[in-house]
Ligand SMILES: Nc1ncnc2c1ncn2[C@@H]1O[C@H](COP(=O)(O)OP(=O)(O)OP(=O)(O)O)[C@@H](O)[C@H]1O
């Protein structure tokens with residue numbers, strides 16, 4: 001704020017500069033997250049690259065549908081990891097928590113509920129009791145770690161490293177290397193698959209609801225800002241943002257519905273329901289898989305928590321300046337503890353998806369998932385210096401990671417090579433991000 | 443200049459016309475072996491500005507942190523409007539109407555100005571969702587008064603200038619109808635125009651009946667704004683004087699030599715010049 005002390009200030013030339021029609025200017029008017037756009041661009045490059053290399057297999061409905069299901073469990077946990085890293089902590093135990101809660105949920109539905117309450121594997125209550133039990137257990141595991149971090153003052157790296165060993169150790173202790181299978185049939189739907197999906201009509205209905213929500217949300221937001229007399233986005237910008245949003249939603253639904261049930265399954269279904277099989281075979285659109293549905297729900301809830309709730313605002317404040325947060329009366333300890341509890345719940349959600357999908361709990365469940373989860377959050381723009389990171393970014397980060405892996409599988413790249421590529425991409429992404437950030441701030 | 447005028451010095455226990463809104467008695471804080479605050483008593487009345495001055499490390503900030511809940515004292519008592527209170531953390535202090543502008547601006551750099559103003563006391567709507575529009579609107583109104591040229595309501599405060607950040611810190615302190623305001627170097631980062639604005643604001647707040655502790659190294663600021671001046675030296679209060687009864691030279695001598703004006707010899711005073 002250097003300024004001449006008294007003499008009348010000469011007119012500053014830049015103040016009279018006419019507004020330029022540049023890309024940057026347009027983005028500012030649109031009021032969209034440029035980092036997110038960058039991530040989408042990177043994803044587009046990866047997708048198109050693999051599609052060309054695989055002669056169109058990568059962007060087939062089948063592959064995209066599988067990609068969405070494969071991304072779900074990591075993406076769900078990545079949303080929680082964002083809050084953890086934003087508050088300047090880390091959770092290395094998510095994979096072990098996933099394993100432990102997954103294993104316990106398997107025990108619950110195969111042993112405890114049938115033997116204790118007399119609920120068999122096909123009882124309609126089994127899946128929901130099991131799931132709630134798992135979520136509470138996850139909250140407790142995460143909460144314990146969070147308590148030690150926040151109130152005990154032990155660095156989260158150490159606490160969750162310990163947690164990783166303890167939870168994983170407990171699995172081996174009690175499972176003795178055994179696999180628990182099969183899972184409850186209803187519970188299994190949580191893992192996706194043709195039956196564990198919304199189907200054609202359900203998917204379109206959901207898409208329609210989402211489109212309405214986008215339009216209503218944009219209008220309400222604009223009205224609200226206008227009622228305070230704030231500057232609002234020009235109408236063309238609102239329409240553009242809305243149109244892109246609706247386009248993505250409808251495109252996603254269309255792709256999910258373009259993937260039909262496998263022929264054998266469809267024929268079986270036709271037979272058992274007495275439907276005549278048409279000449280080309282019975283085409284049953286799969287629609288959005290339940291794990292993806294869960295991921296969408298988690299994204300909405302977590303974004304709301306991060307951006308529209310005191311809790312989230314406080315998490316970001318703690319990450320930005322822990323002392324300032326403390327001095328402004330925020331209960332920083334409780335807030336940090338809660339981020340770990342939320343992480344535990346999300347690990348349990350992913351555990352349900354993974355056990356359901358495998359139709360079994362194995363002792364290796366969730367091994368090294370922490371690395372994928374942390375990578376997804378970081379590729380999605382979450383910064384270890386604290387205070388910065390978004391939930392949608394982490395989701396995209398997870399999709400980028402999974403796209404790389406899935407693309408390399410299509411290209412028959414073997415697993416060690418996949419790890420090498422993902423490792424390099426991770427470091428390069430963060431390196432590029434910090435260069436751009438530095439340039440933007442100078 | 444050989445004769446030293448003898449100003450009237452007030453003991454902190456002087457019975458005032460009204461009960462003080464703040465009375466801190468025999469406060470002690472030590473860090474390891476360092477007695478940062480060593481048996482200090484100080485008080486503040488409604489509509490009064492008490493300037494707190496002293497050299498670097500004299501203990502001013504530490505004393506005020508005790509009042510704002512950022513530092514728990516080893517011993518001593520605090521009375522607010524005559525009532526004995528315990529202040530364990532910043533939330534307790536705020537509950538007693540004490541607001542603080544910290545020397546090292548306690549801002550969350552990654553958040554925007556409205557979020558910082560309402561940090562820890564966010565406005566929420568019906569379902570407990572944050573009401574960002576209302577917070578922005580209130581912040582705009584406040585800034586109209588504090589720093590009319592402030593325009594960056596959406597940018598992270600990390601990208602603001604020192605003076606703009608200072609405005610945000612001040613806005614935060616006065617947004618919630620404080621009764622007692624602690625300002626630790628409020629004009630340190632400001633240009634001349636902004637400094638004048640802050641001075642004007644202090645006068646306004648004083649007229650509104652707030653009690654203000656003003657810490658400043660700018661002796662002219664202190665003389666212009668304070669009713670009384672307390673001088674600290676090595677953790678102790680050297681003396682508390684009526685502004686009207688002293689000269690800047692005398693206060694400077696108290697700051698540097700750590701003695702009351704009547705204890706200073708003319709040689710010591712001469713050595714200062
Ligand atoms: N957290 C702390 N830990 C250890 N020593 C501290 C701490 N805070 C302050 N001190 C010490 O207490 C003494 C008083 O510090 P304080 O910050 O109160 O001084 P001050 O009068 O505000 O100085 P300045 O004018 O430089 O702001 C100093 O010797 C300082 O080193």
Ligand SMILES: [Mg+2]
Nearest residue numbers: 502503504545
């Ligand atoms: Mg100080």
